[in-house]
Amino acid sequence: MSSTTSVAWTPQGARSQNERLILWLIRRNGPMPRAALAQATGLSAQAVTNITRELIAAGLLDAGGERQRGKVGQPLRPLALAPDGALFLGLKVGRRMAELVLVDFLGQIRQMRSQPYPFPDPDRTRDFTVAATAEILAGLTDEQRARLSGMGMATPYYLWDWGHEMEPWRGRDLRLELSERLAMPVWLENDGSCACGAEMIFGTAELPENFLYFYIAHFAGGGVVLDGRLRHGPTRNAGALGSYPVPDGRQVLDVASVSVLESALGRPLPLDDSAWDLSPAILQEWLDKSATVLSHAALGAVAVLDLPLVVIDGAMPPALRDALVATMAVKMAATRHHGITLPVLRAGTLGRRARALGAAALPLDEEFLPGGTFSAPRPVRGGHDPRETPMHSRGAS
Amino acid sequence: MSSTTSVAWTPQGARSQNERLILWLIRRNGPMPRAALAQATGLSAQAVTNITRELIAAGLLDAGGERQRGKVGQPLRPLALAPDGALFLGLKVGRRMAELVLVDFLGQIRQMRSQPYPFPDPDRTRDFTVAATAEILAGLTDEQRARLSGMGMATPYYLWDWGHEMEPWRGRDLRLELSERLAMPVWLENDGSCACGAEMIFGTAELPENFLYFYIAHFAGGGVVLDGRLRHGPTRNAGALGSYPVPDGRQVLDVASVSVLESALGRPLPLDDSAWDLSPAILQEWLDKSATVLSHAALGAVAVLDLPLVVIDGAMPPALRDALVATMAVKMAATRHHGITLPVLRAGTLGRRARALGAAALPLDEEFLPGGTFSAPRPVRGGHDPRETPMHSRGAS
DNA sequence: ATATAAATCAACTAAATTGATTTATTGACA
DNA sequence: TGTCAATAAATCAATTTAGTTGATTTATAT
Secondary structure, eight states: OBOOOOOOOOHHHHHHHHHHHHHHHHHHHSSBOHHHHHHHHOOOHHHHHHHHHHHHHTTSEEOOSOOBOSSSSSOBOOBEEOGGGOEEEEEEEOSSEEEEEEEETTOOEEEEEEEEOSSOOHHHHHHHHHHHHHHHHHTSOHHHHHTEEEEEEEEOTTGGGGOGGGGGGTTOOHHHHHHHHHTSOEEEEEHHHHHHHHHHHHOSSOBOSSEEEEEESSSEEEEEEETTEEOOOTTSOTTOGGGOEETTTEEGGGTSSHHHHHHHHTSOOOSSSSOOOOOHHHHHHHHHHHHHHHHHHHHHHHHHHOOSEEEEEESSOHHHHHHHHHHHHHHHHHSOOTTSOOOEEEEOSOGGGHHHHHHHHHHHHHHHSSTTSSOOOOOSSOSSOGGGSOGGGGOOO | OBOOOOOOOOHHHHHHHHHHHHHHHHHHHSSBOHHHHHHHHOOOHHHHHHHHHHHHHTTSEEOOSOOBOSSSSSOBOOBEEOGGGOEEEEEEEOSSEEEEEEEETTOOEEEEEEEEOSSOOHHHHHHHHHHHHHHHHHTSOHHHHHTEEEEEEEEOTTGGGGOGGGGGGTTOOHHHHHHHHHTSOEEEEEHHHHHHHHHHHHOSSOBOSSEEEEEESSSEEEEEEETTEEOOOTTSOTTOGGGOEETTTEEGGGTSSHHHHHHHHTSOOOSSSSOOOOOHHHHHHHHHHHHHHHHHHHHHHHHHHOOSEEEEEESSOHHHHHHHHHHHHHHHHHSOOTTSOOOEEEEOSOGGGHHHHHHHHHHHHHHHSSTTSSOOOOOSSOSSOGGGSOGGGGOOO
């Protein structure tokens, strides 16, 4: 017998859920008139009127858009997300650089601060974050500060396993420390899953309900999306694609990561979007081996989960990412795959920015997305669960 | 942007959902008093009173159980599932035998018919099913016939790929044919997923919310359970563990199946629960190789999905199944698994009966389980979705 | 006899629904 | 070109579903 810890439905819980659903539909499709929302949700026109009235009063939706005429009947009045409806901070802690971004309700980056380092250190990362946050907050109006939902953090898990310099991370709870210093709720999620979440929420391409996502940076990671929801798993370790076992007793991370390429090269690669100067032989060998293990992992995931799409993104020049996708397609077709349908392969749309954007999406998810779209953990501060508070109780602006 | 086709919540939809939740809790925990149900669901005692009153009137719950005294206060009056609340037919079509069972609301097998064959043929399977169903129906009262929810079918997918004798299955829709001949709704699901669903719904061991399930019979298959729900995937091919790619360019089904063991042996093995007479050398080699590929697949699934448990069951003597579990545990620990927590391994509790029981659970899921627990497809007959009809509209018996 | 806890009764509330009404447009016709 | 019916969006008013809360009844242990 399996234990399903479902929770009962109540009329009281419905409103908040339906508010989130409407915001999500507009985020996905762009500005929508109320009639289209009624159709998409299955709710009555009246219910949509009631819900959107409150969302407009709360400053989350904007009804001021151009009326759409042309068809018979009253013209459509599209409702758009209000860019200033909420603001979010996103912190990415990487192997060689930390990055803090301020993102608005539409996913536009409004501010950005970064700090490169030879290796990440918890104390210095905390100090950088506190200082950079203070700087950013100083530039906001009172109204904007009141609408800051919180901060999300994206870091690789098990950092301390990656070298003795990273040992200080063991046992540290930077999320808690930041939440106390900054006096705001802070969420934490694996960087690969964050990148995947960013692609779902802010990415520019249409995505199916189910797909696998690889993110290749200094480390290799990723995420799994099922039924439109990013999975995190019981111990928040789902999408640990770097740990996926591949032939020869190795794992994906032993082969397909930028750190492997840097080792072969004997020098570090640029941290910005400038071109990578690589010898063709080294590049080809890395591409070949990486594509082999990644396609092996992709096929395994497809056998287990029946996924129609695999997205590949990473902190690398777009041309290299596209070459990796192309090589994977060849390798995958050449592997025995009786009984499974080969997935479509596609490059991601966010590249280097994906992790910080995904971090910022953690508080957005918690407050504004329908149940578990991005599956964020509970925040540190406060005993109350924001999911239980309807958005209109934020009050009109 | 990912597309989430969520549906809005309404007070009207809540009742049916909460009825299912309460039935599920009692199915899982055994007879429960109303107070415990209120606690488990988060609903008020009054709401539980209202819901259970209707479920009792509909003949699905039985309040006649012994009062539990011993604690201070009014004694507990446990509510139990009514065995005759609903009946279900389950059809398993295997490589060497078809089996039809009649199962009651508690999961007890009340009737069973079987037909062995050298290989399955759609016409003969259909005729057997129609005849056996008529026989079973003839033995029921009118009341019982009215409470028959429908039939579920468990078959391997892509049967026609397994030999030219199975070619007639290509393009056949036996589900539709049976639904028309029997004038009842018929559901279809992969046999490995059915076995997994049976373990969830009728199994006797406590299971976590997330686990992987292997079912080793003539073919190898399985299922994945996430958040207490069996996944089927966009094209109903999730849990295709037989197609999982393993080292040496092979797949799980090339190594870990009873058909491989029969080939090595040069003769078929018994279809009932009698002991298997195997040479130790052949057995050991099969165990060794099978355990290797299964543990490889299990580790991959754990990397992607963060699963704490792997269940292994199959159509084989329990001792052999247990030996397979033990061998897998050794292999898995010996594989490199940096960054992942090894799952617990455990044998299933249903063995040979799992597939037919799981087939019968398909209509049960559709009508009585909370949303998508077993993720059954929609039935063939009728335009209406039984999920939208509250159970008490079935009327009192 | 009293405290305790289960279960129910009665009254109230949240958030939908349905049906009638208002509003702004297109397209037909004088 | 001006007027009016048809159309469809959006809103208003009343109703329904299915919860909740607080008071009451009931059966037990101490």
